[in-house]
Amino acid sequence: MKRFLSIWMFLLIFQPIIAQESYIPTKENLEARQWFQDAKFGLFIHWGVYSILGDGEWVMNNQNISIDDYEKLPSFFNPIDFDADEWVKMAKDAGMKYITITSRHHDGFSMFDSQATDYTIVKKTPYKKDILKPLAAACKREGIKLFFYYSLLDWHDDNYFPRGRTGTKIPGRSDGDWEVYIAFMKAQLTELLTNYGEIGGIWFDGHWDQKEWDGEIFGKVKVDWHYDEIYKLIHDLQPQCLIGNNHHLAPIEGEDFQMFERDLPGHNTTGWGTDASDVGDLPKEVCETINGSWGFNLKDNKHKSEKELVQYIVRSAGYGSNLLLNVGPMPNGEIQLEHIKSLEKVGEWMRENGETIYKTTGGPVAPNDDMAFTQRGNTMYLHILNDAKELFFVENFKGKIKSMHYYKSKEKVNHKISEYGMFIEVPNNKKDQIDTIIEIVLK
Protein backbone atom coordinates (compact mmCIF):
# COMPACT_ATOMS: atom_id res chain seq x y z
CA MET A 1 0.00 0.00 0.00
CA LYS A 2 2.80 2.33 0.97
CA ARG A 3 4.57 1.60 -2.30
CA PHE A 4 1.36 2.16 -4.24
CA LEU A 5 0.91 5.52 -2.54
CA SER A 6 4.44 6.63 -3.26
CA ILE A 7 3.98 5.89 -6.96
CA TRP A 8 0.92 8.11 -6.91
CA MET A 9 2.83 10.81 -5.08
CA PHE A 10 5.54 10.57 -7.72
CA LEU A 11 3.03 10.87 -10.53
CA LEU A 12 1.33 13.82 -8.86
CA ILE A 13 4.55 15.70 -8.34
CA PHE A 14 6.16 15.07 -11.70
CA GLN A 15 3.05 14.95 -13.88
CA PRO A 16 4.78 13.20 -16.75
CA ILE A 17 3.80 14.27 -20.24
CA ILE A 18 1.66 11.45 -21.55
CA ALA A 19 2.95 10.62 -25.00
CA GLN A 20 1.85 8.33 -27.81
CA GLU A 21 2.32 5.02 -26.08
CA SER A 22 5.12 2.76 -27.31
CA TYR A 23 5.15 4.47 -30.67
CA ILE A 24 6.70 2.43 -33.44
CA PRO A 25 7.03 4.54 -36.60
CA THR A 26 5.77 2.83 -39.73
CA LYS A 27 7.93 2.11 -42.77
CA GLU A 28 6.39 5.12 -44.55
CA ASN A 29 7.22 7.29 -41.57
CA LEU A 30 10.84 6.15 -41.46
CA GLU A 31 11.13 6.83 -45.19
CA ALA A 32 9.62 10.27 -44.66
CA ARG A 33 12.16 10.94 -41.90
CA GLN A 34 14.97 10.02 -44.27
CA TRP A 35 13.49 12.28 -46.96
CA PHE A 36 13.26 15.08 -44.40
CA GLN A 37 16.84 14.64 -43.28
CA ASP A 38 18.02 14.78 -46.89
CA ALA A 39 15.88 17.82 -47.78
CA LYS A 40 17.91 20.28 -45.69
CA PHE A 41 16.07 23.47 -46.62
CA GLY A 42 12.43 24.55 -46.31
CA LEU A 43 10.28 27.68 -46.34
CA PHE A 44 8.42 28.73 -43.22
CA ILE A 45 5.41 31.01 -43.79
CA HIS A 46 3.70 33.02 -41.06
CA TRP A 47 0.57 34.49 -42.53
CA GLY A 48 -2.69 35.45 -40.88
CA VAL A 49 -5.07 38.34 -40.25
CA TYR A 50 -2.37 39.80 -37.96
CA SER A 51 -0.38 40.56 -41.15
CA ILE A 52 -2.73 43.49 -41.78
CA LEU A 53 -1.31 45.37 -38.77
CA GLY A 54 2.28 44.88 -39.95
CA ASP A 55 3.46 44.29 -36.40
CA GLY A 56 4.18 40.59 -36.22
CA GLU A 57 2.04 37.57 -35.34
CA TRP A 58 2.04 38.36 -31.60
CA VAL A 59 0.34 41.74 -32.10
CA MET A 60 -2.87 40.68 -30.31
CA ASN A 61 -0.85 39.94 -27.17
CA ASN A 62 1.72 42.72 -27.55
CA GLN A 63 -0.86 45.47 -28.03
CA ASN A 64 -3.47 43.80 -25.79
CA ILE A 65 -6.11 44.02 -28.49
CA SER A 66 -9.50 42.92 -27.16
CA ILE A 67 -11.25 39.92 -28.67
CA ASP A 68 -13.97 42.23 -30.04
CA ASP A 69 -11.51 44.57 -31.70
CA TYR A 70 -9.37 41.78 -33.10
CA GLU A 71 -12.46 40.19 -34.63
CA LYS A 72 -12.70 43.20 -36.95
CA LEU A 73 -9.43 42.25 -38.63
CA PRO A 74 -10.79 39.37 -40.72
CA SER A 75 -13.19 41.77 -42.44
CA PHE A 76 -10.15 43.63 -43.87
CA PHE A 77 -8.34 40.52 -44.99
CA ASN A 78 -8.60 40.29 -48.75
CA PRO A 79 -5.32 39.05 -50.21
CA ILE A 80 -6.19 39.52 -53.86
CA ASP A 81 -2.54 39.19 -54.94
CA PHE A 82 -2.04 35.82 -53.30
CA ASP A 83 -0.79 33.33 -55.86
CA ALA A 84 0.09 29.92 -54.46
CA ASP A 85 2.02 28.98 -57.59
CA GLU A 86 4.27 32.01 -57.21
CA TRP A 87 5.06 31.19 -53.59
CA VAL A 88 5.84 27.57 -54.40
CA LYS A 89 7.94 28.53 -57.40
CA MET A 90 9.87 31.04 -55.30
CA ALA A 91 10.57 28.37 -52.67
CA LYS A 92 11.58 25.80 -55.26
CA ASP A 93 13.91 28.22 -57.04
CA ALA A 94 15.52 29.02 -53.69
CA GLY A 95 16.40 25.33 -53.35
CA MET A 96 13.77 24.61 -50.75
CA LYS A 97 12.17 21.17 -50.64
CA TYR A 98 9.19 21.83 -48.38
CA ILE A 99 6.91 24.54 -47.05
CA THR A 100 5.56 24.87 -43.51
CA ILE A 101 2.67 27.32 -43.21
CA THR A 102 0.64 28.60 -40.28
CA SER A 103 -2.78 26.97 -40.55
CA ARG A 104 -3.78 28.61 -37.28
CA HIS A 105 -1.56 30.74 -35.07
CA HIS A 106 -1.95 31.89 -31.44
CA ASP A 107 -4.68 34.38 -32.44
CA GLY A 108 -6.86 31.32 -33.06
CA PHE A 109 -7.86 32.34 -36.58
CA SER A 110 -8.06 29.42 -39.03
CA MET A 111 -6.57 30.15 -42.43
CA PHE A 112 -8.47 27.18 -43.85
CA ASP A 113 -12.00 25.95 -44.27
CA SER A 114 -13.00 24.39 -40.96
CA GLN A 115 -16.32 23.04 -39.75
CA ALA A 116 -15.03 23.03 -36.16
CA THR A 117 -15.31 26.84 -35.79
CA ASP A 118 -16.76 29.89 -37.51
CA TYR A 119 -13.56 31.86 -36.98
CA THR A 120 -12.09 31.02 -40.38
CA ILE A 121 -10.85 32.70 -43.54
CA VAL A 122 -13.79 31.24 -45.47
CA LYS A 123 -16.51 32.42 -43.09
CA LYS A 124 -15.11 35.73 -41.84
CA THR A 125 -13.14 37.42 -44.62
CA PRO A 126 -14.21 39.07 -47.88
CA TYR A 127 -11.71 36.75 -49.57
CA LYS A 128 -13.88 33.75 -48.54
CA LYS A 129 -11.38 31.19 -49.79
CA ASP A 130 -9.26 28.56 -48.12
CA ILE A 131 -5.59 29.39 -48.82
CA LEU A 132 -4.26 25.94 -47.93
CA LYS A 133 -6.19 24.33 -50.79
CA PRO A 134 -4.40 26.10 -53.68
CA LEU A 135 -1.12 25.88 -51.80
CA ALA A 136 -1.49 22.11 -51.41
CA ALA A 137 -2.32 21.80 -55.12
CA ALA A 138 0.66 23.95 -56.17
CA CYS A 139 3.01 22.02 -53.87
CA LYS A 140 1.79 18.73 -55.32
CA ARG A 141 2.38 19.95 -58.87
CA GLU A 142 5.91 21.11 -58.08
CA GLY A 143 6.97 18.18 -55.88
CA ILE A 144 7.26 20.29 -52.76
CA LYS A 145 6.05 18.80 -49.47
CA LEU A 146 3.60 20.74 -47.35
CA PHE A 147 3.68 20.92 -43.55
CA PHE A 148 1.16 22.67 -41.32
CA TYR A 149 2.13 24.81 -38.34
CA TYR A 150 -0.62 24.39 -35.73
CA SER A 151 -0.82 26.45 -32.55
CA LEU A 152 -1.67 24.59 -29.37
CA LEU A 153 -2.32 27.87 -27.58
CA ASP A 154 -5.26 30.09 -28.46
CA TRP A 155 -5.92 33.71 -27.39
CA HIS A 156 -9.41 33.74 -28.88
CA ASP A 157 -11.13 30.54 -27.81
CA ASP A 158 -12.48 30.56 -24.23
CA ASN A 159 -12.16 26.81 -24.11
CA TYR A 160 -8.40 27.27 -24.06
CA PHE A 161 -8.75 27.24 -20.29
CA PRO A 162 -6.92 27.23 -17.94
CA ARG A 163 -5.26 30.09 -19.77
CA GLY A 164 -1.54 30.04 -20.26
CA ARG A 165 0.93 32.72 -19.27
CA THR A 166 0.58 34.78 -22.49
CA GLY A 167 -2.39 36.86 -23.59
CA THR A 168 -3.53 37.37 -20.00
CA LYS A 169 -4.18 41.10 -20.59
CA ILE A 170 -6.28 40.62 -23.71
CA PRO A 171 -9.72 41.99 -22.79
CA GLY A 172 -12.76 39.81 -23.35
CA ARG A 173 -11.41 36.39 -22.49
CA SER A 174 -13.54 34.10 -20.37
CA ASP A 175 -13.49 30.64 -18.75
CA GLY A 176 -14.07 27.50 -20.72
CA ASP A 177 -13.69 23.76 -20.92
CA TRP A 178 -10.27 22.26 -21.66
CA GLU A 179 -11.69 18.95 -22.87
CA VAL A 180 -13.86 20.77 -25.43
CA TYR A 181 -10.73 22.56 -26.63
CA ILE A 182 -8.86 19.27 -27.07
CA ALA A 183 -11.81 17.88 -29.04
CA PHE A 184 -11.77 21.02 -31.20
CA MET A 185 -8.08 20.62 -31.99
CA LYS A 186 -8.64 16.98 -32.88
CA ALA A 187 -11.46 17.93 -35.22
CA GLN A 188 -9.28 20.52 -36.95
CA LEU A 189 -6.29 18.22 -37.21
CA THR A 190 -8.56 15.61 -38.75
CA GLU A 191 -9.62 18.20 -41.34
CA LEU A 192 -6.03 19.19 -42.05
CA LEU A 193 -5.06 15.56 -42.56
CA THR A 194 -8.10 14.67 -44.65
CA ASN A 195 -8.76 17.58 -46.99
CA TYR A 196 -5.31 18.49 -48.37
CA GLY A 197 -3.82 15.24 -49.64
CA GLU A 198 -0.60 13.87 -48.24
CA ILE A 199 0.85 16.13 -45.57
CA GLY A 200 4.57 16.26 -44.82
CA GLY A 201 4.15 17.03 -41.16
CA ILE A 202 2.50 18.92 -38.33
CA TRP A 203 4.55 21.61 -36.57
CA PHE A 204 3.08 22.18 -33.11
CA ASP A 205 3.77 25.30 -31.11
CA GLY A 206 2.56 26.77 -27.82
CA HIS A 207 3.27 23.95 -25.35
CA TRP A 208 5.44 26.33 -23.32
CA ASP A 209 2.48 28.66 -22.72
CA GLN A 210 1.15 26.29 -20.07
CA LYS A 211 4.30 26.12 -18.00
CA GLU A 212 3.88 27.76 -14.64
CA TRP A 213 6.14 30.74 -13.99
CA ASP A 214 7.13 31.36 -10.38
CA GLY A 215 8.98 34.60 -11.12
CA GLU A 216 12.26 32.77 -11.66
CA ILE A 217 11.80 29.54 -13.52
CA PHE A 218 9.22 27.88 -15.69
CA GLY A 219 7.91 24.95 -13.74
CA LYS A 220 5.48 22.19 -14.48
CA VAL A 221 2.93 22.14 -17.25
CA LYS A 222 -0.55 23.01 -15.96
CA VAL A 223 -2.56 20.96 -18.43
CA ASP A 224 -2.73 17.59 -20.09
CA TRP A 225 -2.18 18.23 -23.79
CA HIS A 226 -3.42 14.71 -24.65
CA TYR A 227 -0.38 14.20 -26.89
CA ASP A 228 -0.97 10.45 -26.67
CA GLU A 229 -4.33 10.84 -28.43
CA ILE A 230 -3.35 13.72 -30.72
CA TYR A 231 -0.17 12.12 -32.01
CA LYS A 232 -1.94 8.79 -32.47
CA LEU A 233 -4.76 10.47 -34.37
CA ILE A 234 -2.27 12.06 -36.76
CA HIS A 235 -0.28 8.88 -37.33
CA ASP A 236 -3.49 6.85 -37.77
CA LEU A 237 -4.74 9.26 -40.42
CA GLN A 238 -1.39 9.65 -42.20
CA PRO A 239 1.37 7.37 -40.91
CA GLN A 240 4.06 9.17 -42.91
CA CYS A 241 3.13 12.55 -41.44
CA LEU A 242 6.05 13.81 -39.36
CA ILE A 243 5.22 15.30 -35.98
CA GLY A 244 7.39 18.00 -34.44
CA ASN A 245 6.67 20.18 -31.44
CA ASN A 246 8.34 23.48 -30.58
CA HIS A 247 8.35 22.70 -26.86
CA HIS A 248 12.14 23.11 -26.55
CA LEU A 249 12.34 19.83 -24.62
CA ALA A 250 13.83 16.46 -25.43
CA PRO A 251 11.61 14.68 -27.98
CA ILE A 252 8.38 13.26 -26.57
CA GLU A 253 7.35 9.79 -27.69
CA GLY A 254 5.32 9.97 -30.88
CA GLU A 255 7.37 12.80 -32.39
CA ASP A 256 9.35 12.30 -35.57
CA PHE A 257 11.64 15.31 -35.69
CA GLN A 258 13.07 17.85 -33.28
CA MET A 259 13.10 21.57 -33.92
CA PHE A 260 15.38 24.34 -32.72
CA GLU A 261 13.91 27.80 -32.75
CA ARG A 262 16.41 30.48 -33.79
CA ASP A 263 19.03 28.21 -32.41
CA LEU A 264 21.63 25.73 -33.56
CA PRO A 265 21.32 22.32 -31.88
CA GLY A 266 23.05 22.26 -28.53
CA HIS A 267 23.61 26.02 -28.29
CA ASN A 268 20.50 27.29 -26.47
CA THR A 269 21.42 30.77 -27.70
CA THR A 270 18.22 32.34 -26.40
CA GLY A 271 18.47 30.86 -22.92
CA TRP A 272 14.91 29.54 -23.26
CA GLY A 273 15.74 27.19 -26.11
CA THR A 274 16.54 23.49 -26.11
CA ASP A 275 19.18 22.47 -23.64
CA ALA A 276 22.24 20.66 -25.03
CA SER A 277 21.34 17.60 -22.94
CA ASP A 278 17.90 17.47 -24.62
CA VAL A 279 19.20 17.16 -28.19
CA GLY A 280 17.93 13.78 -29.36
CA ASP A 281 18.51 11.43 -32.28
CA LEU A 282 15.53 12.38 -34.42
CA PRO A 283 15.97 14.39 -37.63
CA LYS A 284 16.58 18.01 -36.77
CA GLU A 285 15.25 21.31 -38.00
CA VAL A 286 16.50 24.79 -37.18
CA CYS A 287 14.09 27.64 -37.89
CA GLU A 288 15.03 31.27 -38.39
CA THR A 289 13.57 34.50 -39.76
CA ILE A 290 14.73 36.19 -43.00
CA ASN A 291 14.65 39.54 -41.17
CA GLY A 292 13.84 39.71 -37.44
CA SER A 293 10.14 38.81 -37.51
CA TRP A 294 7.94 35.79 -38.20
CA GLY A 295 4.69 37.51 -39.19
CA PHE A 296 4.83 40.53 -41.55
CA ASN A 297 6.45 43.47 -39.81
CA LEU A 298 6.32 46.74 -41.73
CA LYS A 299 9.19 48.37 -39.86
CA ASP A 300 11.54 45.42 -39.73
CA ASN A 301 14.39 46.17 -42.11
CA LYS A 302 16.91 43.83 -40.54
CA HIS A 303 16.99 41.76 -43.69
CA LYS A 304 19.67 39.12 -43.47
CA SER A 305 22.31 39.23 -46.17
CA GLU A 306 22.93 36.46 -48.66
CA LYS A 307 26.06 35.62 -46.70
CA GLU A 308 24.19 35.34 -43.39
CA LEU A 309 21.46 33.19 -44.93
CA VAL A 310 23.81 30.83 -46.76
CA GLN A 311 26.08 30.50 -43.74
CA TYR A 312 23.06 29.62 -41.58
CA ILE A 313 22.09 26.87 -44.02
CA VAL A 314 25.66 25.59 -43.93
CA ARG A 315 25.95 25.73 -40.14
CA SER A 316 22.58 23.98 -39.72
CA ALA A 317 23.68 21.27 -42.16
CA GLY A 318 26.93 21.00 -40.20
CA TYR A 319 24.78 19.85 -37.29
CA GLY A 320 22.96 17.44 -39.60
CA SER A 321 19.95 19.75 -39.41
CA ASN A 322 17.55 21.32 -41.90
CA LEU A 323 16.99 25.05 -42.01
CA LEU A 324 13.38 26.23 -42.13
CA LEU A 325 13.69 29.85 -43.25
CA ASN A 326 10.73 32.09 -42.59
CA VAL A 327 9.01 34.81 -44.58
CA GLY A 328 5.94 36.76 -43.44
CA PRO A 329 3.84 37.59 -46.52
CA MET A 330 2.09 40.96 -46.65
CA PRO A 331 -1.69 41.28 -46.17
CA ASN A 332 -2.20 41.50 -49.94
CA GLY A 333 -0.67 38.06 -50.34
CA GLU A 334 2.64 39.17 -51.80
CA ILE A 335 6.01 38.46 -50.33
CA GLN A 336 8.08 41.59 -49.94
CA LEU A 337 10.58 42.26 -52.70
CA GLU A 338 13.63 42.31 -50.39
CA HIS A 339 12.87 38.74 -49.39
CA ILE A 340 12.15 37.52 -52.90
CA LYS A 341 15.53 38.92 -53.95
CA SER A 342 17.37 37.33 -51.00
CA LEU A 343 15.80 33.98 -51.79
CA GLU A 344 16.83 34.28 -55.45
CA LYS A 345 20.43 34.77 -54.37
CA VAL A 346 20.27 31.83 -51.97
CA GLY A 347 18.81 29.78 -54.83
CA GLU A 348 21.74 30.63 -57.07
CA TRP A 349 24.13 29.53 -54.36
CA MET A 350 22.20 26.29 -53.80
CA ARG A 351 22.22 25.48 -57.51
CA GLU A 352 26.01 25.78 -57.56
CA ASN A 353 26.78 24.22 -54.21
CA GLY A 354 23.73 22.19 -53.21
CA GLU A 355 25.67 18.97 -53.71
CA THR A 356 27.60 19.84 -50.55
CA ILE A 357 24.36 20.30 -48.54
CA TYR A 358 21.52 18.04 -49.72
CA LYS A 359 21.59 14.43 -48.57
CA THR A 360 24.51 15.09 -46.28
CA THR A 361 24.88 14.40 -42.60
CA GLY A 362 26.79 16.52 -40.14
CA GLY A 363 30.53 16.05 -40.40
CA PRO A 364 32.98 14.58 -37.89
CA VAL A 365 33.69 17.92 -36.20
CA ALA A 366 30.92 20.22 -34.94
CA PRO A 367 30.67 23.62 -36.62
CA ASN A 368 32.49 26.55 -35.02
CA ASP A 369 33.01 30.21 -35.91
CA ASP A 370 35.49 29.30 -38.64
CA MET A 371 33.93 26.32 -40.36
CA ALA A 372 31.35 23.58 -40.71
CA PHE A 373 31.61 20.05 -42.08
CA THR A 374 29.06 18.11 -44.08
CA GLN A 375 29.54 14.57 -45.26
CA ARG A 376 28.14 12.01 -47.67
CA GLY A 377 29.69 8.56 -47.85
CA ASN A 378 33.44 8.91 -48.30
CA THR A 379 33.26 12.56 -49.23
CA MET A 380 33.49 15.37 -46.73
CA TYR A 381 32.82 19.00 -47.46
CA LEU A 382 34.65 21.48 -45.33
CA HIS A 383 32.97 24.88 -45.47
CA ILE A 384 35.32 27.71 -44.51
CA LEU A 385 33.07 30.48 -43.20
CA ASN A 386 35.59 32.92 -41.76
CA ASP A 387 37.12 35.00 -44.54
CA ALA A 388 39.36 36.96 -42.18
CA LYS A 389 41.81 34.11 -41.60
CA GLU A 390 44.19 32.20 -43.84
CA LEU A 391 45.23 29.41 -41.49
CA PHE A 392 42.76 26.95 -40.05
CA PHE A 393 43.03 24.11 -37.61
CA VAL A 394 40.70 21.13 -37.32
CA GLU A 395 41.23 19.56 -33.96
CA ASN A 396 41.25 15.79 -33.67
CA PHE A 397 40.83 15.30 -37.39
CA LYS A 398 40.80 11.60 -38.07
CA GLY A 399 40.49 9.76 -41.33
CA LYS A 400 42.89 9.03 -44.13
CA ILE A 401 42.73 11.49 -46.98
CA LYS A 402 42.79 10.37 -50.59
CA SER A 403 42.39 13.82 -52.10
CA MET A 404 41.66 17.33 -50.92
CA HIS A 405 40.80 20.16 -53.29
CA TYR A 406 38.75 23.34 -53.62
CA TYR A 407 35.21 22.41 -54.62
CA LYS A 408 34.99 25.12 -57.27
CA SER A 409 38.44 25.35 -58.85
CA LYS A 410 39.46 21.72 -58.17
CA GLU A 411 42.89 23.03 -57.16
CA LYS A 412 44.76 21.21 -54.44
CA VAL A 413 44.59 22.50 -50.85
CA ASN A 414 47.71 22.91 -48.74
CA HIS A 415 47.32 20.97 -45.53
CA LYS A 416 49.24 19.08 -42.92
CA ILE A 417 48.06 16.40 -40.55
CA SER A 418 49.67 16.05 -37.15
CA GLU A 419 48.77 13.98 -34.12
CA TYR A 420 46.68 16.93 -32.86
CA GLY A 421 44.67 17.53 -35.98
CA MET A 422 44.83 19.08 -39.41
CA PHE A 423 46.29 22.46 -40.41
CA ILE A 424 44.83 23.97 -43.56
CA GLU A 425 46.06 26.96 -45.50
CA VAL A 426 43.44 28.94 -47.40
CA PRO A 427 45.17 31.96 -48.96
CA ASN A 428 43.07 35.04 -49.60
CA ASN A 429 43.21 34.62 -53.35
CA LYS A 430 41.54 31.22 -53.06
CA LYS A 431 38.75 32.47 -50.86
CA ASP A 432 35.08 32.88 -51.48
CA GLN A 433 33.50 35.68 -49.40
CA ILE A 434 30.55 33.50 -48.41
CA ASP A 435 31.83 29.96 -48.15
CA THR A 436 35.08 28.44 -49.41
CA ILE A 437 34.22 24.80 -49.88
CA ILE A 438 36.92 22.15 -49.72
CA GLU A 439 36.15 18.65 -50.87
CA ILE A 440 37.91 15.93 -48.95
CA VAL A 441 37.72 12.40 -50.29
CA LEU A 442 38.62 9.75 -47.75
CA LYS A 443 40.36 6.50 -48.49
Ligand code: JFZ
Ligand atom coordinates in the same frame (compact mmCIF):
# COMPACT_ATOMS: atom_id res chain seq x y z
C1 JFZ B 1 6.91 30.54 -31.35
C2 JFZ B 1 5.74 31.44 -31.64
O1 JFZ B 1 5.27 32.02 -30.47
C3 JFZ B 1 6.14 32.50 -32.65
O2 JFZ B 1 5.06 33.34 -32.94
C4 JFZ B 1 6.60 31.82 -33.92
O3 JFZ B 1 5.53 31.10 -34.50
C5 JFZ B 1 7.77 30.90 -33.59
C6 JFZ B 1 8.20 30.08 -34.77
O4 JFZ B 1 7.42 30.00 -32.55
O5 JFZ B 1 7.90 31.24 -30.64
C7 JFZ B 1 8.03 31.11 -29.29
C8 JFZ B 1 8.35 29.90 -28.72
C9 JFZ B 1 8.52 29.83 -27.34
C10 JFZ B 1 8.33 30.95 -26.58
C11 JFZ B 1 8.00 32.15 -27.17
C12 JFZ B 1 7.85 32.22 -28.53
N1 JFZ B 1 8.49 30.89 -25.17
O6 JFZ B 1 8.95 29.87 -24.64
O7 JFZ B 1 8.17 31.87 -24.47
